Amino acid sequence: MLTWLIEHTLLVLPTWFWFLVSGIGAVLYFFSGFIQAIPFAQARLAGYSIKYIGLALLLGGVYLTGSAGVTALWQSEIKEANARVEAAEAKSKETNIVIQKEYVDRIQTVKQIEIQVREKIVKDAARIDAECKIAPEAIADLNAAAMPLKGKK
């Protein structure tokens, strides 16, 4: 959850914001010394508080400046990767069109040959059947060879 929150905060806020936080932290840390020097107990206490708040802002700001840099780097990588994926998808579609066209052409050629052979068989049927009578066993054997597989999906 915290990671998600930081991740999204880093994406929303610009990098300069974390520079600003670090700067404010550094300024607070620097001036806390002056406040501590004021000879009142309350001022000294406030000085201490400001010193630690400033230190926390400085360290947190520096850390998140680095994180923002890394996030920006990753964002750029992601953008490039997405562009590569989009290009690949476009190329994939183009390839599919070419493959599909080749497939349709080849199937058409085969079908044309099938029609020609069929016509030739019809034409030659009288001569083929004149001197040959097929035994039923031959047909049974042929059909057994062409029997579809059981459990075929």
Next chain:
Amino acid sequence: MKIAILLLPLLLVGCLNVPVAETFPEVPAELLVACPDLKQVDPATTKLSEVIGVVSDNYGQYKECQIKVDTWVEWYKHQKEIFNNIK
């Protein structure tokens, strides 16, 4: 120590989700149709021409399926090449 433990999750900032979505490439619709069964000869026939007709039809069917398989192989090779070039 407690503060250090609380700050540890900050180290997880480096673990970003990478929103790069790749979709599985589409396949031409013709290739998704299964090859039909081979034709059977009418058991009552005694004509050789009918037998030859069925056999030649089955040859044609085989050729169509052969082209389909060849096309699948070609499709796979191309898509694999495209996929490998993404990285």
